[in-house]
Amino acid sequence: EVQLVESGGGLVQPGGSLRLSCAASGFTFSIYAMHWVRQAPGKGLEWVSTFSGSGAGTYYADSVKGRFTISRDNSKNTLYLQMNSLRAEDTALYYCAKDLSGGDHYFDYWGQGTLVTVSS
Amino acid sequence: EIVLTQSPATLSLSPGERATLSCRASQSVSIYLAWYQQKPGQVPRLLMYDASKRATGTPGRFSGSGSGTDFTLTISSLEPEDFALYYCQQRTNWPLTFGGGTKVEIK
Numbered sequence: 001e002v003q004l005v006e007s008g009g010g011l012v013q014p015g016g017s018l019r020l021s022c023a024a025s026g027f028t029f030s031i032y033a034m035h036w037v038r039q040a041p042g043k044g045l046e047w048v049s050t051f052s053g054s055g056a057g058t059y060y061a062d063s064v065k066g067r068f069t070i071s072r073d074n075s076k077n078t079l080y081l082q083m084n085s086l087r088a089e090d091t092a093l094y095y096c097a098k099d100l101s102g103g104d105h106y107f108d109y110w111g112q113g114t115l116v117t118v119s120s
Numbered sequence: 121e122i123v124l125t126q127s128p129a130t131l132s133l134s135p136g137e138r139a140t141l142s143c144r145a146s147q148s149v150s151i152y153l154a155w156y157q158q159k160p161g162q163v164p165r166l167l168m169y170d171a172s173k174r175a176t177g178t179p180g181r182f183s184g185s186g187s188g189t190d191f192t193l194t195i196s197s198l199e200p201e202d203f204a205l206y207y208c209q210q211r212t213n214w215p216l217t218f219g220g221g222t223k224v225e226i227k
Contacts, residue, residue: 035216045156045164045207047216061215062121100169105211106154108175110163 002026002109004096009114016086020114022079022096030074033099035107036081038092038116048094049081053102064090086118122146122210124219132227139195141222143208148188152212155184155193159204167206168193198224 008020022034036048049070050059058070069082079096093115097107123146133139143153151171156164166175168184171191181196195202203226208219 045218
């Protein structure tokens with residue numbers, strides 16, 4: 001059974017940093033692209049970042065480029081999102097999502113999310 | 121950036137009725153479009169991908185069609201559990217983008 005468990009969210013002041021983690025199990029983590037998608041309270045879905053399964057590249061939404069860094073540790077089956085220079089508009093539930101295949105860039109399994117609140 | 125526009129914003133229907141949801145892209149995405157369902161307090165669920173392929177576990181009453189810039193998700197006969205929010209998503213170009221959503225509510 002595929003499981004994705006996010007952690008690391010919390011309350012942080014504007015300009016602060018957080019590191020999110022996503023522990024994956026139930027599939028061969030290393031061969032799948034993995035994604036972060038966020039949802040602000042009461043709003044729609046927004047793709048944040050992707051780490052390709054082949055290690056070919058990382059991709060970011062313009063809204064987070066230069067501030068967020070996605071990484072993965074295939075030996076630990078864990079995906080990360082380092083978030084720096086946080087802004088109020090980064091407040092959201094952050095989901096880790098598994099790619100449908102190696103690099104389809106559709107999201108077939110989602111974690112329950114970890115809430116990030118940026119406020120003074 | 122490819123903008124996805126979903127319509128209508130809200131669809132008010134009764135159980136057993138047919139639901140037709142639209143997603144229009146600002147430029148061609150070929151067939152590379154997915155649909156997700158999200159119920160209150162739950163995580164999104166992949167329903168359809170590549171415009172017309174059902175994801176594992178998607179009931180047969182859901183169907184998807186379209187290519188290029190115009191796509192449709194059809195629910196042939198609404199079940200009580202189908203009343204939810206639906207999002208489309210394209211994967212043709214970076215950044216990956218979602219539509220704003222259509223809420224299917226009970227009339």
